[in-house]
Each structure stands twice: as structure tokens, then as C-alpha cells.
Amino acid sequence: MTNSRGVFITGTDTEIGKTLTSAILTKAWNTYYWKPLQTGLETEQGDSPTVASLAQLPPKKIIPPAYSFKAPLSPMAAASKEHTTINPGRLVLPQLSNPILVEGAGGLMVPIRKDLLMIDLINKLDLPTILVARSGLGTINHTLLSLEALTRRNIHILGVVLSGPLNTENKKTIEEFGNTKVILQIPHLDVVNPTIVTSLAQEVPDLRDI
Ligand SMILES: Nc1ncnc2c1ncn2[C@@H]1O[C@H](COP(=O)(O)OP(=O)(O)OP(=O)(O)O)[C@@H](O)[C@H]1O
Ligand SMILES: C[C@H](N)[C@H](N)CCCCCC(=O)O
Numbered sequence: 001m002t003n004s005r006g007v008f009i010t011g012t013d014t015e016i017g018k019t020l021t022s023a024i025l026t027k028a029w030n031t032y033y034w035k036p037l038q039t040g041l042e043t044e045q046g047d048s049p050t051v052a053s054l055a056q057l058p059p060k061k062i063i064p065p066a067y068s069f070k071a072p073l074s075p076m077a078a079a080s081k082e083h084t085t086i087n088p089g090r091l092v093l094p095q096l097s098n099p100i101l102v103e104g105a106g107g108l109m110v111p112i113r114k115d116l117l118m119i120d121l122i123n124k125l126d127l128p129t130i131l132v133a134r135s136g137l138g139t140i141n142h143t144l145l146s147l148e149a150l151t152r153r154n155i156h157i158l159g160v161v162l163s164g165p166l167n168t169e170n171k172k173t174i175e176e177f178g179n180t181k182v183i184l185q186i187p188h189l190d191v192v193n194p195t196i197v198t199s200l201a202q203e204v205p206d207l208r209d210i
């Protein structure tokens, strides 16, 4: 494994497949899971219970969020609605025996506070990163922009995960122009459940090989 402390899962957008990817990778690599900044609890259950149920993780493998907010907004905006600001001192990796998979909220340029974006948190945690993107039309631009932002900050990119109807042309273009590998393609799933997650986890390359 490139960095035995863990991996940061980011995406080109919100609702792009980071949590589904996290469930698959957590299962494949037997990692802990941490969603440090959870927003939107007034409209969704939050990502930790979703990963726990999809990857069938015991509760001790889920590290509770550092912050949870009700509003379905960026962490900075959701915190502000609750008259609070996020203390970066609480956004530190727990010491664990196994690697940890950390899921961001939204994409890379999402504000956590006035002086901290999601991409700055990746830098602060010093984790290699996997970028989740949709497979179809429009993804080339979003994916290459995100890869460029990561590269400019010297963040180690482990690869890209594409989610949605298989698109080999987009995979090839992203690999060529992004100078990276698509490590997993998640096809469009009619149902998302633990059985599918287990079967997709078997297609994931070993962390030491990416
Ligand atoms: N390949 C796919 N096939 C079917 N459904 C999918 C696929 N990828 C993602 N989804 C579904 O799309 C929805 C959004 O995905 P997901 O929750 O993983 O997004 P996210 O990037 O984690 O969003 P957030 O920024 O809120 O954390 C979920 O209901 C998920 O199950
Ligand atoms: C509520 C949602 N599911 C995510 N947790 C937060 C996404 C913030 C996105 C902000 C933005 O890019 O406009």
C-alpha cells in the first residue's frame, strides 16, 4: 500500500458515488471508514450507516463523524446555519491498527471554513486520493479539472473510479489526458445492496498494486 495510514475518497461532485465506492473499497481492503464532515442529516441518514450496511462492517470499523449537520449544504454553510464554525483541530486521523478510508463531502473545492477547502483537508491529512466520477457525458471536463487541482497541490492520486453506464471511450480519454488509471468501473446498478458490493469488491485491485 502506498500509504499505510489510509486513502481519501473524493469526487467530481456530490451524489456522484463516493459512498458506494467507499463501501466497495472498505470491503475489498478491509479498512476502517470515516466521514469526518457529514451534512444533510435532515434529508438523509448519513454516509456512515450506508457504508456500514452495504459493506456489512462491524460498528468498531466506523469512526463517527467529527461534525454532523442538518442542512444539505457544504460543511461551512451547514455549520453556519447551526451558529458554529468547524475546528480543524478536530479533523485529525485517529490512530488505528488498519488503514482508514476517509470520505469527503461533495467535491474538492467545497468550503469547510473560510480558510479551508476540502482539498486543503486532503493535504492536511496527507493521504493519497481516489477520485470518483460519473462515467457519462460531461465527466471528462470535471474529472480532468479535479485531477489538475490535486496535481497542483502535490496530492498523490491513486486513480479514478467511474460510476454509471460503462463508457470505455471516457475511461481511455481520462487515463490518457489525466495521466492516471481508472482502477474500477461501477456499472449502472438497478439495485444497490450488500451482495452487489461484495461482488464488485472482488474486482478491486490490491492496494499495493495501484
Ligand atoms: N453506478 C451506480 N448505479 C446505481 N446507483 C448508483 C451508482 N453510483 C451511485 N449510485 C447511487 O447514487 C446515489 C448517490 O451516490 P453516493 O451516495 O455514493 O454519492 P456521494 O458522492 O457519496 O454523495 P455525498 O457528496 O452526499 O457524499 C446513491 O443512492 C447511490 O446508491
Ligand atoms: C448534502 C450533500 N449530500 C453533501 N453532504 C454536501 C455537498 C456539498 C456540495 C457543495 C457544492 O459543491 O455546491
Ligand SMILES: [Mg+2]
Pocket (backbone or CB within 6 Å): 018, 019, 020, 047, 103
Ligand atoms: Mg457520500
